[in-house]
Amino acid sequence: MITPDYYYVIVGGGLAGLQLALRIQSDIFFKGKKIAIIEPSKKTNNDRTWCFWEEGVGQWDHLIATQWNKTKFITSELDQELDLAPYSYKMLKSLDFYQYAKDMLDNSGDFFFIKDKVSKIDQVTRTAIGEKANYTATHFFDSRPPADFEKIGNSSMIYQHFKGLYIQTENEHFDPESFTMMDYRVKYNKSTCFTYVLPVSSKEALVEFTFFTPFLADKSVYDEKIREYITSVLKIEKYKITESETGIIPMTDYPFHKANTPYLTKIGTAGGWVKASSGYSFKNTEKKIDQLIENIKCGLRPSKNLFSTKFQRYDAIFLDVLEKRNDLGESLFTKLYTKNKIQDIFKFLDEETNLSEELKIMLSLYHPQFLKSFFKKI
Numbered sequence: 001m002i003t004p005d006y007y008y009v010i011v012g013g014g015l016a017g018l019q020l021a022l023r024i025q026s027d028i029f030f031k032g033k034k035i036a037i038i039e040p041s042k043k044t045n046n047d048r049t050w051c052f053w054e055e056g057v058g059q060w061d062h063l064i065a066t067q068w069n070k071t072k073f074i075t076s077e078l079d080q081e082l083d084l085a086p087y088s089y090k091m092l093k094s095l096d097f098y099q100y101a102k103d104m105l106d107n108s109g110d111f112f113f114i115k116d117k118v119s120k121i122d123q124v125t126r127t128a129i130g131e132k133a134n135y136t137a138t139h140f141f142d143s144r145p146p147a148d149f150e151k152i153g154n155s156s157m158i159y160q161h162f163k164g165l166y167i168q169t170e171n172e173h174f175d176p177e178s179f180t181m182m183d184y185r186v187k188y189n190k191s192t193c194f195t196y197v198l199p200v201s202s203k204e205a206l207v208e209f210t211f212f213t214p215f216l217a218d219k220s221v222y223d224e225k226i227r228e229y230i231t232s233v234l235k236i237e238k239y240k241i242t243e244s245e246t247g248i249i250p251m252t253d254y255p256f257h258k259a260n261t262p263y264l265t266k267i268g269t270a271g272g273w274v275k276a277s278s279g280y281s282f283k284n285t286e287k288k289i290d291q292l293i294e295n296i297k298c299g300l301r302p303s304k305n306l307f308s309t310k311f312q313r314y315d316a317i318f319l320d321v322l323e324k325r326n327d328l329g330e331s332l333f334t335k336l337y338t339k340n341k342i343q344d345i346f347k348f349l350d351e352e353t354n355l356s357e358e359l360k361i362m363l364s365l366y367h368p369q370f371l372k373s374f375f376k377k378i
């Protein structure tokens with residue numbers, strides 16, 4: 001075979017592509033291997049805010065915009081504040097991450113940023129077909145979601161879709177020590193939706209109206225609901241919008257991993273690295289990359305053992321319940337947050353619990369729909 005242009009080609013310089021590149025760059029095992037990152041956009045905007053929980057010191061702490069040790073869970077009947085220790089909930093602005101990654105990788109000499117869009121990866125010739133050129137490599141890491149994944153066959157699918165506004169107020173309205181994980185006081189029909197509030201100071205917060213639904217909403221709905229929350233719940237009359245973000249995150253048990261081969265590994269959302277039942281992927285990406293790097297160094301297929309079948313089933317059952325009975329969201333999350341310690345919930349979502357801990361959480365959520373979904377997904 002002709003010597004390929006690159007050892008690895010990473011398609012997509014977003015969260016997964018850049019985390020992977022940084023991890024490779026930090027490991028002497030890969031020193032001297034030429035790696036291309038093919039990305040069509042410049043990544044010069046703060047296009048998203050990533051939040052995640054972790055215990056103690058983490059590898060992204062130098063990029064963290066802010067963090068909290070307490071959270072609130074609120075409904076019309078309940079207002080509870082939860083202490084997160086030993087966890088903290090950390091916020092990172094994507095632009096800080098993109099710039100940091102670019103600086104680190106540009107300085108290493110092994111990484112090549114290419115502005116192009118890949119339409120196809122031919123695994124026989126091991127070539128990524130771009131609009132400007134073609135790129136050969138020994139292995140491809142690909143963040144493009146499969147074209148057909150929303151036509152889902154047996155998979156369940158809901159969307160986590162939202163709009164968030166960074167607002168600044170004249171007076172002090174927010175408690176910067178505590179963020180609101182879910183506030184169910186503003187409703188949209190009988191769907192699962194809530195407001196998420198991330199205060200960065202006493203006068204500034206990201207206020208996000210979020211749905212977990214099988215349908216998408218009209219753009220005007222998010223604006224209307226955020227306004228309703230700010231004026232009737234927070235009772236803020238005067239505020240300035242400084243930034244906004246929108247997102248549609250697929251929450252699905254679609255078998256993304258089936259596209260992995262000895263020459264190609266799907267990464268990020270395209271690889272099924274978004275936790276299907278929560279929509280979080282920042283920390284998941286870190287963990288999957290650790291496993292993937294270990295596999296490569298052991299001479300195994302990069303995608304080996306990236307998923308736990310047991311947790312995939314739990315996620316699939318929960319998704320099916322929310323897809324079939326979207327009206328249950330508020331009551332299910334209320335049970336989750338009132339009958340379990342937040343630390344146990346984080347541990348469960350991190351897939352670090354044992355069977356008895358998992359049973360306790362699942363029993364706390366019980367509704368007959370779970371039985372129907374269980375027999376469908378098992």
Ligand SMILES: Cc1cc2nc3c(=O)[nH]c(=O)nc-3n(C[C@H](O)[C@H](O)[C@H](O)COP(=O)(O)OP(=O)(O)OC[C@H]3O[C@@H](n4cnc5c(N)ncnc54)[C@H](O)[C@@H]3O)c2cc1C
Nearest residue numbers: 012014015016048050051117118246247268269280281282
């Ligand atoms: C607004 C928003 C907020 C979010 N907040 C959180 C959060 O708080 N916590 C959390 O854990 N998760 C969050 N997520 C979910 C998830 O972490 C992000 O979507 C994350 O960016 C997914 O990483 P990724 O690498 O798969 O996708 P991306 O970061 O989107 O990267 C994919 C890259 O591939 C590039 N690309 C696409 N097509 C091609 C092509 N044909 N050729 C070459 N390149 C291509 C894109 O331009 C993009 O840069 C959020 C998502 C959004 C949208």
